[in-house]
Amino acid sequence: MRFQEVTTGKLRVLMRHRDGHTSGLKEIQAYNTDGRPPTARNQTPYVEAWRDPTYTRPGQVRLTGITEDDGLPKRTLSSSWRAAAGPDDGTVIFDDPHASTTVARFTKAGTYTLELTATDGASTSSKRVVVKVEELGDGRVNLAPSATPTASYTSGWESVAAINDGREPASSSDAPRWGSWPQKDTQWIQYTWEEPVRVDGSDLYFFRDAQPGAADGVGVPASWVIEYRDGDTWREVPAPSGYGTAENRYNRTTFTPVTTTALRAKLTGHPNLALGVQEWKVYAEAPESVRETHIPTLRGTIPDLPGQVTLVYADGSTARSPVAWPALTEDQVAEGGTSVTITGLADRTAQPVTATVWVRHTDAVEITSIAEERVTTRPGRAPTLPATVVATYNDGSRDSRTQVTWDPVDPDQYAGPGTFEVRGTVPDTSHRATATITVARPRDPGGTSPARR
Ligand SMILES: [Ca+2]
């Protein structure tokens, strides 16, 4: 590059690292060309983009982008990702559509064309990446990536972060991995989540460099158990299907669901051998349903969509899950009396979730009905009543964020199997909310259900 002549004793280059990369400089030469630099002319931005091949989560793609500009005309450069093409009904959700490097998630398998566009305010460049999304996963959601991994002990040259890095091991001697050498006997690895999770299974892949009977080294365990944190106590997960110790593959364990903030695998080694793990996946229980999301908005106003949805499990209990929605456009909310349904992705279920946005002509509306709620519980356990209900208004719009105060429930009503109704009060309307409660014995008599006590 050329610039106006300066007189100086020092020259330096300032570099800003590209996202996820470091930078190096091989050589810099400085000249006095004795010439006048040419008048700067605005160059269009430079854009490059590709798919990160090391990122292997089902239904997701990590996109790496580079956007650069000469700083002309106004020293601004903005970029954005969009889906230029994809299968019918397929939705792409970018974690941050304005970051050049981001993760895209898909609601449907197929071939998508994703486009990164950069503009300096005067001119625009773009680059397309075609990605083939083969599988959205097998319906199980691995919660390990969102956990913090710790261990009883980690050898200085191994890494506990390797157990949830998402990298598929090629064999039990692959690396990176966690290992406890020279600590032997019983060792553990642990996952801790910031919010409670509801889990019902795991896949664990051991690291080993020795076989049972060896004088030293790292081996698969002689035995192991999965424990969950219940208050201040560690308990073994209920009704575990078994704890395999095979090498060179995952060992699957399923168990009766538990809600917890921490899970650990407690491994007991063969004599003389330390312990190790390549990867440990922990699966969220698949919910039976997701509570409907209905959001009204005034025409011309793009509404804020809820950051969480409520998952409902087979036993009637519920949990919240973060959810990502595609961005709404002004066109979609331009006309009163219309509605638009969008598909989002919740962190803790493999099923896509939907939200309906109802576009109103006016805010002068009133409630005409409240949808009935259906709740399941077990004998002796108070039903989990929802904090909100779905109200329908006189213009046909709905709102799933309508607050409700339920009448008190007498424990006698859910002491044994049967059905009963609970009524609730909603502000600013004489319409009452109704919840029908079904008290049923659990389908699976195993575990620690109250029905068996
Ligand atoms: Ca430019």
Ligand SMILES: [Ca+2]
């Ligand atoms: Ca790993």
